[in-house]
Amino acid sequence: MAQQNTSSAGRLRPNNRKPLILNAAVMNTPSHVSPGLWRHPTNHSAEYTNLKYWTDLAQRLDDANFHTLFITDSLGSFDVYKGPHNAGPAIESGAQFPINDPLLLVPSMAAATTNLVFGVTASVTYDHPYSLARRFSTLDHLTNGRVAWNVVTSFLTSAARNHGLEEQIEHDERYRRADEFLDVTYKLWEGSWRDDAVTKNIQSGQYANSDLVQEIHHRGKYFKVPGPHVCEPSPQRTPFIFQAGSSKAGKDFAAKHAEAVFVGSQLPELVRPTVDAIKSTAQEKYGRDPNHIKVVVSISVIVAETDEAATRKRDELLSYGNIEGALTLFGGWTGIDMSKYSDDEDFRFVNDYAIRSVLDKWSSTVPGSENLPWSKKRIAEYIMLGGYGAKVTGSPETVVNELERWIEIGGVDGFNFGSITVPGTFDDLIKFVLPVLKERGWLRADIEKDKEGATAREVFLGTPRLTEDHPGHRYTWARDGDRPVFPSNTE
Numbered sequence: 001m002a003q004q005n006t007s008s009a010g011r012l013r014p015n016n017r018k019p020l021i022l023n024a025a026v027m028n029t030p031s032h033v034s035p036g037l038w039r040h041p042t043n044h045s046a047e048y049t050n051l052k053y054w055t056d057l058a059q060r061l062d063d064a065n066f067h068t069l070f071i072t073d074s075l076g077s078f079d080v081y082k083g084p085h086n087a088g089p090a091i092e093s094g095a096q097f098p099i100n101d102p103l104l105l106v107p108s109m110a111a112a113t114t115n116l117v118f119g120v121t122a123s124v125t126y127d128h129p130y131s132l133a134r135r136f137s138t139l140d141h142l143t144n145g146r147v148a149w150n151v152v153t154s155f156l157t158s159a160a161r162n163h164g165l166e167e168q169i170e171h172d173e174r175y176r177r178a179d180e181f182l183d184v185t186y187k188l189w190e191g192s193w194r195d196d197a198v199t200k201n202i203q204s205g206q207y208a209n210s211d212l213v214q215e216i217h218h219r220g221k222y223f224k225v226p227g228p229h230v231c232e233p234s235p236q237r238t239p240f241i242f243q244a245g246s247s248k249a250g251k252d253f254a255a256k257h258a259e260a261v262f263v264g265s266q267l268p269e270l271v272r273p274t275v276d277a278i279k280s281t282a283q284e285k286y287g288r289d290p291n292h293i294k295v296v297v298s299i300s301v302i303v304a305e306t307d308e309a310a311t312r313k314r315d316e317l318l319s320y321g322n323i324e325g326a327l328t329l330f331g332g333w334t335g336i337d338m339s340k341y342s343d344d345e346d347f348r349f350v351n352d353y354a355i356r357s358v359l360d361k362w363s364s365t366v367p368g369s370e371n372l373p374w375s376k377k378r379i380a381e382y383i384m385l386g387g388y389g390a391k392v393t394g395s396p397e398t399v400v401n402e403l404e405r406w407i408e409i410g411g412v413d414g415f416n417f418g419s420i421t422v423p424g425t426f427d428d429l430i431k432f433v434l435p436v437l438k439e440r441g442w443l444r445a446d447i448e449k450d451k452e453g454a455t456a457r458e459v460f461l462g463t464p465r466l467t468e469d470h471p472g473h474r475y476t477w478a479r480d481g482d483r484p485v486f487p488s489n490t491e
């Protein structure tokens with residue numbers, strides 16, 4: 001069934017439109033958010049181990065003027081379903097398992113493209129700021145500034161156990177640690193080298209001026225990093241920062257650090273309070289300009305010539321879905337093991353209040369499904385095509401009308417399009433949706449030759465370096481600028 005058409009086009013004047021942010025979301029794995037679909041004839045995602053799969057995809061998106069190839073990541077298996085600690089269903093279905101490292105894909109894709117930004121997920125919970133800062137500086141050099149970091153605190157217990165912990169670090173404690181983690185990386189990226197420290201003086205033989213490189217002397221609760229940073233200044237220094245926290249602590253962290261936040265919800269009406277809360281916290285608590293935080297929502301699109309053709313396409317795609325894989329993903333995201341329930345049980349009425357509450361919170365917001373039973377099969381079918389979040393199926397006009405509702409009601413600046421097939425989903429967006437967005441004035445203009453190859457931060461905020469209101473900026477050691485002072489660290 002096509003989604004309800006509640007076009008807001010009449011109320012939005014084209015000359016007031018800011019170009020939308022268009023991101024393509026993928027993962028370095030056979031099945032990101034569409035378990036079973038790796039078998040679909042138009043889906044090449046099972047070729048994720050082949051570099052050409054990635055460079056072809058990046059070129060396609062670059063040619064179509066997408067802003068970002070966004071690569072999500074996790075550091076363990078989804079092992080709640082039929083568990084605990086059972087990776088079997090994930091292994092069998094290929095649901096986000098096996099999963100290769102996202103960072104290593106980027107240099108080849110950068111070499112094959114001109115403008116595309118690479119948003120790379122890296123966890124702060126299982127890494128160290130000194131080594132992570134080095135990897136991102138290297139990528140920022142090799143991409144000439146076209147890299148963004150999606151900062152995550154991770155949520156899989158399997159990741160914790162495989163990193164030597166009995167259980168996950170407590171949720172809010174992960175964010176406190178993350179806060180210090182970012183502080184250390186800002187010191188390394190922004191304050192350890194002055195912009196012009198590298199002299200490459202052929203006459204004297206001096207590579208870099210050691211007076212313009214300093215240690216950071218970080219001694220905090222979680223990390224001790226004397227410095228200096230091992231990498232010379234890269235185009236952005238600090239990579240452009242994405243973040244996707246939804247809890248209270250997560251939103252506070254986003255308000256402080258993020259330059260773009262991901263939000264996820266079924267309905268634009270529900271996402272608006274989150275967007276407003278992050279922006280007002282950014283302004284009131286952290287003194288940041290709310291316009292310096294872009295908001296991007298995750299959405300899955302199935303589009304064809306007409307609403308009916310799109311519905312047929314959805315049914316055809318669904319026939320490739322893997323229910324076990326979907327329940328595996330659901331288990332990892334919610335902590336609920338669906339194997340304990342019979343196939344036809346309606347979860348709106350189960351006795352376990354905690355489970356009912358998690359499910360109600362989610363299912364009650366899925367448009368048009370109030371009166372249907374939420375059985376295991378129904379949940380799996382919902383997840384199979386694009387995961388847990390917002391979806392739209394329909395003609396190009398139906399889809400764009402829905403996207404406009406997200407912009408107007410949800411207050412978002414753009415979309416993270418989930419993939420059902422790769423490159424099929426993105427080819428459909430390029431063929432059907434982008435022309436209508438263009439017609440309605442939502443696309444950025446073709447990039448002029450002299451603006452090609454802009455850094456990620458230039459693309460999103462119009463400047464290559466951290467804005468003055470960002471917390472990392474206080475450490476910035478600019479050419480002719482004062483040597484930054486690192487506040488005394490607490491232990």
Ligand SMILES: Cc1cc2nc3c(=O)[nH]c(=O)nc-3n(C[C@H](O)[C@H](O)[C@H](O)COP(=O)(O)O)c2cc1C
Pocket residue numbers: 071072073074121151152153154155244245246247248249250251262263264298416
């Ligand atoms: C669009 C989007 C992308 C995300 N990507 C990842 C990811 O790649 N890896 C990950 O561990 N978590 C990812 N998350 C989950 C978030 O990092 C975070 O754990 C989740 O939103 C819950 O937030 P909270 O910890 O503040 O409750 C993503 C969330 C969203 C909305």
